Amino acid sequence: METSNEVNEISTLRIVFIEALSRQFIAITGCGIYVHLSPVTVNELFNRYLNSSVSINTFARQCVRNVLT
Template sequence: METSFNEVKQLGYARTLFIETLSQQFIAMTGCGVYVYLNPVDLNGLFNQFLSDSMSVDTFARQCVKNVLE
């Protein structure tokens, strides 16, 4: 199956929104951004997990921060 340019663009936008939301949540709870706690490989794994989950990005981000800080 061929992936269209628009699909790649939408996935890139979703990934950017996910990382920004996660970083904002980390800053709100710890004063530091996401990259203090997670490396890019971990972020990619979380993004893939988010795509297969039915939670909103905000809910998923809050849960991720709680899990990392525990």
């Protein structure tokens, strides 16, 4: 069972992830993430990020490249 502190940490990390992903999309395309991705897809990407070993910014750049290609 997750503690309140663990839930808060994950919630905070999710916000940081979404902000980083949005910044990458804005920098490359001029539009935020929800122009390109659904909220469900953003959540799936966050879950993939949690299982990865790369930084948030690296993961976000990879996501933008994958969506735009």
